[in-house]
Amino acid sequence: MAEQVDTARRAPLSRDRVLRAAVALADEAGIDSLSMRKLAQELGVVPMALYKHVANKEELLDGMVDVVVDEIGPPAGDADWKSAVRKRILSARQALLRHPWASRVIETRTTPTPVVLTYMDSLIGMFRTGGFSADLTHHVMHAMGSRILGFTQEMFDDSPSVDPATQAVIFQEMATKYPYVTEIAMAAAHEDDSIVGQGCDDQFEFEFALDLLLDGFERLRETWPSGPRPRAT
Structure with a gap:
């Protein structure tokens, strides 16, 4: 060795x-x-x-992101747009899971590298060749956000592991002031059959939101006006 x-x-x-x-x-x-x-x-x-x-640490970090993005699987050429997009994004998620630090670094990048732009161009192309107008695709990419690279900014982070008795006291103290927050927190804490153990199943939540978005995009593709929508005031 x-x-x-x-x-x-x-x-x-x-x-x-x-x-x-x-x-x-x-x-x-x-x-x-x-x-x-x-x-x-x-x-x-x-x-x-x-x-x-x-040249410097920032260029090193850019290059490291490129290495991770290069691990994303190629487009599925024989699939419909929805299946192709879903497969590509889940491949991106697997790449990010192999490198847990990568999402933090990606969030700090101010200018996408050619490697990242090539990936984004490919993903946008899936929507365009799938029948989406340029205007709708623009809004789709905004809606997808960081999910196109396999991660999301979660509103509810998993809390540090605590013993059941302490957890029960915490929930009891929260319940009066924040009844609905406590309700969903307790629901997640009791999901013992989660594939990642007790608490939220991150992979399920990622795919749940991704499928909601893709289903919504499919409906919009059929009804979206041919011209750009008026700007919100």
Whole structure:
């Protein structure tokens, strides 16, 4: 094993090798622990050697996002638009689940890279060739938001694990002031058959919302006016 590591470290440094090593480090220890110094140490080079391949930390993060997006499966060419979009987005979600840090990094990017733009262009093309007007597709992409890349910003984050007795006290104290919030929180806490254990089933919630959106888009495709809708006042 040590011999394999030494061989890898002697391999010529390249942008792809730098990015994949950074992704592996973030997967193992979290994005907050990633630094140019640690990455250089992992690759067996001096930190300055990295800057021949990535100009700075921001370019490194852009490249790491590209590596993750490249893992998204190709379009399903023989499927109808809804099945093709659903399959592509669920593939994006699987890529994000393999790299839990990626959603945080994607949210910090201000300009999409060519890799991300290529993916977005492909997804938009599925709607356009599926019979959606450019105007409706514009609104569809707004509605999808970050879901096109496999993640959502959840309103209700799972709380830290607590023992049942403490949880019962918390719910009891909340119930008077926030009866409906407490009601749905208790419903989620009692879903013992959830595939991810007690609490909300994140995959189910993601697919539930995705299917609602796709069904709504399908209805709008049949009724949307040919011209752009008037702007809201």
